[in-house]
Amino acid sequence: MAGEGDRARAPKRHKSSSKAAAVVEEEEYEYPDDFDEDARDDNEAKNRDFSKLELKLDHENRPLWACADGRIFLETFSPLYKQAYDFLIAIAEPVCRPESMHEYNLTPHSLYAAVSVGLETETIISVLNKLSKTKLPKEIIDFIHGSTANYGKVKLVLKKNRYFVESPFPEVLKTLLSDEVISKARLYPEESHGGEGFTISKSLGEIETGHEELLNRMELAAAAEDKETHSFEVDPAQVENVKQRCLPNALNFPMLEEYDFRNDNVNPDLDMELKPQARPRPYQEKSLSKMFGNGRARSGIIVLPCGAGKSLVGVSAACRIKKSCLCLATNAVSVDQWAFQFKLWSTIRDDQISRFTSDNKEKFKGMAGVVVTTYNMVAFGGKRSEDSEKIIQEIRNREWGLLLMDEVHVVPAHMFRKVISITKSHCKLGLTATLVREDERITDLNFLIGPKLYEANWLDLVKGGFIANVQCAEVWCPMTKEFFAEYLKKENSKKKQALYVMNPTKFRACEFLIRFHEQQRGDKIIVFADNLFALTAYAMKLRKPMIFGATSHNERTRILHAFKNSPDVNTIFLSKVGDNSIDIPEANVIIQISSHAGSRRQEAQRLGRILRAKGKPQDRMAGGKEEYNAFFYSLVSTDTQEMYYSTKRQQFLIDQGYSFKIITSLPPPDSGPELGFHSLEEQLDLLSKVLSAGDDMVGLEQLEEDSDGKALLKARRLTGSMSAFSGANGMVYMEYGTGRGKMKAKSKDPAKRHVLFKKRFG
């Protein structure tokens, strides 16, 4: 899977390990030839010269290299790969995980996450030392010490509805109390005289799943021994302030939040269990064990690829906590799907679960239940209808056991703050497929929700057969002479995007691919396009159904239903709405004709659409099981800005281990008139259409929830009103445009009114 195809334009990769290995030890290590020997920069060569590191005697048995700047390289072909991988995932962030060598980075955040699942500084250092081929450089040891010194020492625990700040180190608590805000928030228990003493109690130690013999020390440290913890209580109203004071920009003792749900008698229980047929897969179990490690529920983020079964993880977490759960999704379609997933995997009854969207305003009966809603509904600041208002009040006043947040990376930080401040919940779980955000707010998430608890490796999941094996390809379509000439002209700068998307060569390539996959493989195909103008043009020319922002819910359901079930509808065109959570389980092929200015998240999400395609029905297949059963094509016009954006987007996938093949000869040169736009006239005609379309029409589609879009590109949005056409001038509400673009002036001329209304207004 790795290493095929033309690498002419492949981006640089950090493969310094090849240089280090070449310098230090040759024989055992065979690196596939796709590593870039990039010794162009002298400075970089100095950074990569690790010949000074001391090799241990039995270094062949050990799986990893640890470098002084925090980078760690892991060999996947070592016998200790599995255990080392589990350990590294817990303490470091993966940078690049192709087939043979993984690269990880030790950062303060990743160490924070490690400490929060219970690993101690000394354990981390000793295990790293055991696994490393070389003696651990002093810089790394100091770095680990420095970063973990303060993290994880303080916990905020909610017991019996009272907030306690806990720590095994009384001196840390003293430091905290020397801060004004925190000491004001402290509540003293009735018996004491307000003295300096802390309440001392015993708490359960960590119960970790076992690792191999080399990692025995980790097991010992993790055994269930009783530890003494000291604590003091704080006023619930001041909890937010206390947490803020502990953030790294202030006291630098970030607090871990844990919810002791077993001993919580105040909140009503919700009796729901996982159904017996819900069998969690190994990686799902692992992620849950990180969350519930010591019998309490930790807040944090779990990263699993799309289609790997995040819903099951969310539902299991809710079933274990067994308290009221508030589930937040990005849009109404997702809400329906989550409600369906809850009913599918757990024994929850219909009257215990309710959906809250603009179309459905249900309430659950009984003391405890599950509410599924969207971020917008909760964070909405304007005036609501009466029903909504009642439900929102209930949401605000109830104490939620679990706040389950789907697609955490999509939501902007300020909306999170709002949601988190409005709702009181004991435990927050964020689920996402990608922890990558273009607006760099990812660090906020760490402290708003919690640390990253678990991240799954896409390639391992593919090998395990849990997600589809995807073949990614980039198809290079040269621009035609006329289109390129127009593209270069300065006066067409706003139309550049339209021009490279509507390239006739691209169109022919797209048509060819669709025909090929439909007829010869019987696949289900989704074509993505951000640019609405292109989407409409392509869909209409190829006569396929399309879904975009303005398509009504009913029509969407109808089209999706036909796509899933009917053998006639095998291709649909989707706009950005298709990026978030629309459930299309049986698609195997994605063709991307226009990309959104380089958003890595978007690329990863689109891949998620097809990652579910594992069990193809036998009757649709020509032969037996194929090696690749899912395809991802990205059509790119060469020599245009699109090449730049396209390479940027691939970064994420290449880092995850997928390789891009580059295809330059589509459609085959002998294909003539059977594909559209073969003749020059048709092409010129298309060109003139593109040029004459209004500037606003050829822009990107803007959807409300998309903050990445706003961060990357500011496009205008226009509103217009149909009522002016139908003559209904007595309007209930008015929409105001900004006045730019085409706004139809609403005429108040009495002569132009409809005959029925002529006499009405005098």
Added chain:
Amino acid sequence: MVNAIKGIFISCDIPMAQFIVNLNNSMPANEKFIVHMLDSTHMFVQPHVEVMIRSKISEFRDQNSYEKPQ
């Protein structure tokens, strides 16, 4: 009597030919360098612009390629 002009013969692919034509058109009148367009992939230009054309093309290509920051 034959009139001969010394120049450079350029052979390239269609998009780059367009790029060179565009470059030519953006120059002021006394600096236009294309002597003759033979067809959509071949052309004849004045001799002194070779370096300039190469640098412009490589600049254009750099704009379109993304290098991952190390």
